[in-house]
Each structure stands twice: as C-alpha cells, then as structure tokens.
Amino acid sequence: MSLPGFWKHVGTVLGGALGAQAMPLLAAPLITRMCTPSEMGAFSVWLGVVAVSAIAATLRLETAMILDHEKEQQRVCFSVVLYTASITAVLVSLAAMGAHAFGLPALREQSWLALAVIGLGTWLTAYTQTMLAYATSHKAFGKAARAKVWGAATIALSQLVLLWFGAGEFGLLAGQLIGLTAGLFAAKLLLRPPSPRLTLRLDHRATAYLLRHQKFWRFSLPSNLLNALVSQMPLFLIGMRHGALAAGLYALTNRVLAAPVSLLAASVLEVFKRESVQEFETVGNCRRAYRYTFKALSLLGLGPAVVLLLFSPQLFAFAFGDNWRPAGELAQVLAPLCFLNFIASPLSYVFFVTGRQKVDLLWQVALFLMTLCAFLAPGTLRQNVLWYAIGYSMLYLVYLRMSYQCSQARLATA
Numbered sequence: 001m002s003l004p005g006f007w008k009h010v011g012t013v014l015g016g017a018l019g020a021q022a023m024p025l026l027a028a029p030l031i032t033r034m035c036t037p038s039e040m041g042a043f044s045v046w047l048g049v050v051a052v053s054a055i056a057a058t059l060r061l062e063t064a065m066i067l068d069h070e071k072e073q074q075r076v077c078f079s080v081v082l083y084t085a086s087i088t089a090v091l092v093s094l095a096a097m098g099a100h101a102f103g104l105p106a107l108r109e110q111s112w113l114a115l116a117v118i119g120l121g122t123w124l125t126a127y128t129q130t131m132l133a134y135a136t137s138h139k140a141f142g143k144a145a146r147a148k149v150w151g152a153a154t155i156a157l158s159q160l161v162l163l164w165f166g167a168g169e170f171g172l173l174a175g176q177l178i179g180l181t182a183g184l185f186a187a188k189l190l191l192r193p194p195s196p197r198l199t200l201r202l203d204h205r206a207t208a209y210l211l212r213h214q215k216f217w218r219f220s221l222p223s224n225l226l227n228a229l230v231s232q233m234p235l236f237l238i239g240m241r242h243g244a245l246a247a248g249l250y251a252l253t254n255r256v257l258a259a260p261v262s263l264l265a266a267s268v269l270e271v272f273k274r275e276s277v278q279e280f281e282t283v284g285n286c287r288r289a290y291r292y293t294f295k296a297l298s299l300l301g302l303g304p305a306v307v308l309l310l311f312s313p314q315l316f317a318f319a320f321g322d323n324w325r326p327a328g329e330l331a332q333v334l335a336p337l338c339f340l341n342f343i344a345s346p347l348s349y350v351f352f353v354t355g356r357q358k359v360d361l362l363w364q365v366a367l368f369l370m371t372l373c374a375f376l377a378p379g380t381l382r383q384n385v386l387w388y389a390i391g392y393s394m395l396y397l398v399y400l401r402m403s404y405q406c407s408q409a410r411l412a413t414a
Helices: 003-034 037-058 061-066 071-101 112-116 118-137 141-164 169-191 204-212 214-242 244-283 287-320 322-347 357-376 381-407
Strands: none
Touching: 003 141, 003 244, 003 287, 037 071, 037 118, 037 169, 037 214, 037 244, 037 322, 061 071, 061 118, 061 214, 071 112, 071 118, 071 204, 112 118, 112 169, 118 141, 118 169, 141 169, 204 214, 214 244, 214 357, 214 381, 244 287, 244 322, 244 381, 287 322, 287 381, 322 381, 357 381
C-alpha cells in the first residue's frame, strides 16, 4: 500500500462524508447561542431514544437489502420495514409517555409533545436508513450523498429559523423532524425505490422473507442495539442523575469530539476495509495494513488531542459562548479517550475481516457494564466522566492489543 494511494482513497471518501457533516458543525456555534444547555440536553436525550429505537424498528433487515438485488425481494423488504417501523413507532411513543407519567428521571423533563412525536422521529430515521441501504445495494452512492446533504442542511436551517423565533427546545425537535422528512423525500425522488405494500398484517411473502433473513434480527439486531445503547448510555445516565443542563453540556462535548471520528477516521476505515481484506486474502493476515493505518491514525489524531487537552475550555467558550465553557472542561477530561477512539474505531474492522465478531461482542458487553458502573457511582458530573474516561481508555488499550493479534491471525478463534 503506497502512501500517495492511501491518502488519495481517504480523500475521495472524505469528500463525500464532509457534505452531510458540514452543515450541523457549521450551525452548532449559532445554535448554542440561541438555546440553553438545558434545552440542548432535553433534545439530545430525545434524539438518543430515537437513534436506539430506529435500530430496533428495522430489525436490521435493511442490511439484507444489499444481498437481495431482485426488485420484488427489495419491495418485500420495504414492506416489512414499513410494518415493523410503524408498530415500533407507536409502541415507543406510548412507552415514552408511560415512563414520563411514572416519573422516569431521564424523560421527566421532556414535554408531552416531544414524547408523542418520538415515534415519528423513529419511523423517519428507520425508513431513511432502509432507503440508504437500497442506494448502497445499487451503488448509487452519489444520490445517497445528495439525500444526506439535503436532510442535514434542512435540519440545520430549520432549527436556526425556529430558534430565531424563540421556539427553544421545540425548535430543535421540530427542525429535526422537518429535516428527516426532507431527507427521506429527497432519497425517494432520487432513488425511486420499489413501493412497499400497505397491509395490516404481514403476508406469506413477508413472513418467508423474515425467516430467510432471520440471522439479521436474531444476531445482528441484539449486537447493534447493544452498541447503540452503549453510545447513548452516558447521555441517558447523565440526564437521569445530573439533569438536563448536565446532559446538554455532555451532548455538545460528545458532538464535537465525535466529529473527527465520524469524518476522518470513518474515511480511513473505508480504505482500511479494502486494503485489509485484500491483504488477508493474499497472505493470510493483514498485519501490514493494520500497522500502516495505526501509524497514520496516530499521527493524525495526536495534534488535535493535545490541543483539546490544553485549550478546550477556552475554545468552547470562544466557539459556542461562555455558557458552554463547562462543556470544554469535560472535553479536557475526555481528550485522551478521544485520541484512543480515533485510532481504535477504524481498526476494529479487523475483527470482521478475520471472523472474530464474538470477541468484539464480548468487548461491547464489558464496555456496557463499565459505562453503567462509571455513571451510577456517587460523585459529581466531572467525577463520573473521569471514571468513564479512565475505564473506557483501559478497555480501548485491551481492544487495540486484541485487534493487532487478530491482524496477525494469532488470536484464538472465537
């Protein structure tokens, strides 16, 4: 793998990812000056519930779309997802309103309207994910990228306009729903997928489809749900223990720190996928691709991590307003973890290349338990985040060691 070739491929993938990510990042300094940390916290908890529920709503069958290229089979997939997402949407809204009625701390500060439309957000997200999977199955990457950009831009613009008129938390929520709807319509117009069948019950074709692809909802769904819960759990637990203000501060911290991973590291991952598979098929391991990618990620991530460690409170106050300086203090605590996450996230694909998914699942279980303990332990918000950062960083060091062993095909088969 040559140096120019590696960075050429990374640049190609990065260019496509920047469009969908740029608008929310550019709008964030304006949004944070037009809403309070408490409003941002309540919205972030709402969005976290939608993100987790949307995974359950599809049963992960959108992944099967890539395997079934035949039009009629893809129509059946859309029909099944439409059915399961609709049922999930109703159940999620009812469950959220019930939890609010019983005083569940994480949802206590949500309005009844927000809880009523949480199912709508779930449905829109789930169906959009299925639409984008359809695009992948037909290699329509350009059209999918345009739909993502349209949706992201509409979310940012709608939220800014509604916040300008003083809509507060409702503006964030309504802007999200408007943008999701716009992105879904854009995907439908650009991709023209087969129309689903509207039925009150699944017919025999849908049932047969579910049985044929049962591995997705029996195995992939629990694993993906656990992964989503782990990523959203700090926000939920902070909201439950420390309130919406603390949740808002953490939400902004997480959003800023996640940007390098979602943009640059994810782009490196796309290149590493191809290079590692090719090397593994050729020589029986992917050690060379792993070591090269590790060095590249380390060099890329070290500078930003040091800047965050030294100056993040001042940077957050300058970019987002003085109310958000405490978010920068949390970023300072999380800077070393951010660096390790930047390196480990792309390299985790080696577990799939070598067929060691069980190792990855066991690590996810350990991460879930550690996160639960870190945020349920007595202490202030900063103390809880510090324990979380220490525990997560130690797990990442173990993770990197295991992934390197996998790259050499030395780890015992899971």
